[in-house]
Amino acid sequence: MHELMLAESVVRLVEDTARQAGAKRVTRVRLALGALAHVDPDALLYCCELVARDGVAAGAVYEVDRPAAEAWCANCLRIVVPAAAGASCPDCGGFELDIRAGEEMRVIDIAVA
Template identity: 25%
Template sequence: MHEMSIVEALMEQITKMAQEQNWEAVTRVRLKVGAMRQIVPDILVFCFNVASKGTIMEGAILEMEEVPLRVKCEGCGHIWNDKEFLGLCPECGSIDVNVLGGMELELTNLEVEVKHAKAREH
């Protein structure tokens, strides 16, 4: 289950940001996930909910935007979306193709609560 290792890396990144920025809590986490990452959204959410217990991310909502696979043939210029990429252009049969999208795994947005600075006493 590679979803747990993804969640662990994500939480490590967010925890570091939270410490640097003095966040009290993270309430929402948004990700872009490419179709080629083969992530099962329900499993990723489950792993996030389990791993976030007792952290500043506990109770946060994890949202994912799936990015479809987009491929371009360098031979004929054809661009297509395909869930089952076979490595060949469906127009000309060329193997000279490039993946334009669908490999993403990006943290795109966080909603956080910021700690209030304590008033200084003179």
């Protein structure tokens, strides 16, 4: 269910931007959903399509980029790429990881006609 609320935020950002630009139609929406982001991309896009269906962004194509996870390993003393939230350091197997990237959820841009 929290995907539905996130979708409402996405569509609000998209529609506000399109309206301010005087656009008639939004054809594409580009999202960045980090590899560790607390969201299910599939469910989010499904909800976006539902929420947007009566507005200027109805029928828009969604593109999703998945920025990689990055964490500082206090054991290896460098940035590593954990496989998932709660996963160990891929190099040393330790769990002293400080997540630095990969949790973001952003609307990057939209294409309008």
